[in-house]
Amino acid sequence: MQGTAAILREPNQPFSIETVQFDPPRAGEVLIRIRAVGICHTDMVFASGAMGSPFPLILGHEGAGVVEAVGEGVTKVRPGQKVLLTFNSCGRCSQCHSGDPAYCQEFVALNFACVRADGSSCAHDDTGQVSARFFGQSSFASHAIADERNVVALPDEADLASLAPLGCGxxxxxxxxxxxxxxxxxxxxxxxxxxxxxxxxxxxxxxxxxxxxxxxxxxxxxxxxxxxxxxxxxxxxxxxxxxxxxxxxxxxxxxxxxxxxxxxxxxxxxxxxxxxxxxxxxxxxxxxxxxxxxxxxxxxxxxxxxxxxxxEGDSDPDTFLPELIALHAAGKLPIERFSTIYPFDQINQAIADSHSGKCVKVILELPA
Incomplete structure (x- = not known):
């Protein structure tokens, strides 16, 4: 399936909005149409190359959007449902079983390697593979493929641009x-x-x-x-x-x-x-x-x-993110006070404005 992504081809270079091809979701995976994504300091750390990221690379790990398709065995969400994306975890280790998925024994591989366990990516361009599993999502793109574990369902009335940053920052x-x-x-x-x-x-x-x-x-x-x-x-x-x-x-x-x-x-x-x-x-x-x-x-x-x-604030996303959504609805998390929304194609300007102090939290909004 064809889509677009903000691709980083080399460390510390501007992002380039390019056409990419996304694979259909495999078993246990979810294809999400991204409507909004926050820019986090961690994105910029990995963009610098300091963490050994594989380039070309699609970053982004505060995505929010609508499910377009699900892979075999997925029951947590359904097509048409609004979701938040967050960090990934294995669901098998002792930390995950004890309710501490932020300290999953496979956290680094699942969130920082930027590829699937078999070394493949779900995104490709004319030159080959584009790394697209950052935090199990790589949501600086029109679409992201996440695992069932790192998506959280939202109410139908949820404002995706407002809630996107809940997934990490x-x-x-x-x-x-x-x-x-x-x-x-x-x-x-x-x-x-x-x-x-x-x-x-x-x-x-x-x-x-x-x-x-x-x-x-x-x-x-x-x-x-x-x-x-x-x-x-x-x-x-x-x-x-x-x-x-x-x-x-x-x-x-x-x-x-x-x-x-x-x-x-x-x-x-x-x-x-x-x-x-x-x-x-x-x-x-x-x-x-x-x-x-x-x-x-x-x-x-x-x-x-x-x-x-x-x-990740010791979060168990399936329980903590709904708590944060409720706190936001109750007016106790007025994150709009420090959020600024930019069109997705202005990602480089948004990053520059964030670095200069012109804005605090950047949220990129994508067309429906």
Missing amino acids: IQTGVGAVLRSLKAQAGSNLVVLGAGAVGLSAVLGGKIAGCSKIIMIEPQEARRQLALELGADHAIDPATGDTAEQVRAILPQGANNVVDTSGNVGAISAALGMLAPHGALGLVGVPGSLDAALPLPIVPAITYGYTIKGII
């Missing part, structure tokens, strides 16, 4: 607070970075009932947005030592810290703002695979710090 930020760190009502929260994930963490803090929420962010407009969304304080890291500034507000230190920046210097400073039994959640992906965090071991032991890596 929003569930990561909210889930980091609610599920990964399990922030308690009355505890405090510090968030590093006011991108879409960081702002979602602020919203998660409000939902959790955190007594004080502090945002650390260099861009003034984003600091202001964090305050409007529920942060009590917003710190400019350029004005001085961030740990000292946090402790001026929270003398006992921070119970929960969520880093969405991936900046090693910012994360190192965050260790100095933790309260006894404080927890630091690492969400932001650094720019290199060998990025390392120096850990002051004696204070970590003495004060019982927890440092936790977080993937």
